[in-house]
Amino acid sequence: MTLLAVERLKLFTTRSPWWSMLAALVVTIGFAALMAGTSDDTAPMDLAATQFGYNFGVVVVMVMAALAVTTEYRFSTIRATFLAVPNRTAALLAKTAVVATLGALIGAVAAFGSWGIATLITPEADLALDSPYAWRAVAGVALVYFFSAVIAVAVGTFIRHSAGAISALLIYSQLVESLVQLIPNVGDDIYKWLPFNVANNFVTGDPDPSARPVEFGPPPSTAELSPWWSLAYFAGFALVLLILSIVSANKRDA
Template structure:
């Protein structure tokens, strides 16, 4: 508990988590409001999925926040003092990943329900009730995806240690590698179905999707072959393995 308290204090006494949290909330809720304000009931009726249009933008910002939480310690060499005070490096890094993941989950839930709420306020006559399992996952599932993605970001930050490099790797993978891998002839689509962030998105966009929405309404549907809950389980395992690798590497090299 002491380690968790220390990591919480270190996280909230720097500016980057506050700014990233604000930006993530403004982006996701802002896009929710934009989707509600521009929706046309005759062409593309507003639905629960559409309110989460900004989900991916908020995810990027949350991963940047999680990366900075560890890489700034390497940049200013405060990680050395941390490891001197607590020689058990795995405990320290797990505590940091836990605190960052909890913050990411809270941001994700506020962003998701905030987007849904503001859309309902803008279009009070539209039925945006959360009734089905799919609709609950589309909104409440955002926090879980954000939390696990934050763990992935912390692990990458530990491995690379430089803010710009770690952020570049995460953004290039999430925004370029996974979408563009589908362009590989014959095997691209099969590979894409097992890409980690595509698998994670299955929880939020996975079947059954009763809205039969256009792909431009809300986050792009995942084509992962697993069901929503097995998919997020695989992504959680991926995050855990990557964090484990990062801990082993951190134990073997100088801070």
């Protein structure tokens, strides 16, 4: 508990978490308001469309999580941390727990805020949370944010430099996975198993009978796993990456 409290204090004494929370909420909720405000008979508002901006929020959360680690390396405060807590594994796990929990809270507020503002703007739309798909499409965003933050902490621990870690996260999640589909013959098969595509399947997979058109809401995933197995796969990927990063941190100088 002491380690968690220390990591919480260190996180919130910097400006980046506050700005990240504000940016994530403004972007995701703002997109929901835009979708609701521009909906009509040809582009009706539905539950998935309320979460149109959730991928943009993921990006902000990953940047925040990476900075939580790389900033310590940049200013060498990580050395003081490891001197005070010789068990580097415990220190890094505490940091990961605090940052990922904050990411999940941001995801929950952003998702339900997006749903709420869309409900206010388009009260006539059917946005009820009355099915497993509906709850996954909204509440499930928090879980995706949680494990995305774990991945970002792991990458930050590996790379240690803010610009490098953030670039790697953004290029991979926003560009590389999509470009993989362009590989002849095997691209689509590989893409089905890439982590962020699989994570998206947890939120968008197995929709209710009134399934949205593909142009509304988060893009549908091509992953072939069931939604909950998709979350397990994404969580497993995040945990393996975290374990490898902790092993690396224990073998390298601070």
